[in-house]
Amino acid sequence: MSLRYSAGVLLFRRTSGLEVLLGHMGGPLWAKKDASAWSIPKGEYEPAEEDPQSAARREFTEELGLPVPAGDWTPLGDVQYGSGRGKKQVTVWAVEADLDPSEIVPGHFDMEWPPRSGRIQQFPEIDRAAWFTPDIALDKLGKGQRPFLDRLTQHLAEQALSPQD
Known part of the structure; x- marks a missing residue:
């Protein structure tokens, strides 16, 4: 069993509330699905050839056709999911930024x-890509990526409680 590695960027914005940007997986297998058919923009990389943050930046651009917007990169850690030959370790960073989903060029x-x-x-x-509240995003995302939403909301809650400099 070999582990595959993937890295991605979860954009978030605070408009009237928290929203995250997700992409609907393309191709005929996903065309008529909505629940669990959306993903954090991410992709595979070889750890011996590329560091995870560089891979996350590259994959975001490859999948959306746009660079990662400027902003601080907050690590959300790793999650492993899948089984057998499909076992994957995903590393994700959160970046607070806005992006117009109509501008993506996948x-x-x-x-x-x-x-x-x-x-x-x-x-x-x-x-396609769209902004969702965390509650709606939980239903849209595949089960393996859902922990990243919890980590983001926990991080933002802790940030709100800490004294600001």
């Missing part, structure tokens, strides 16, 4: 579709 991937047809088609990695 990267693409190739996939044989329909299955066993021999036809290779191209699909967007993320077919």
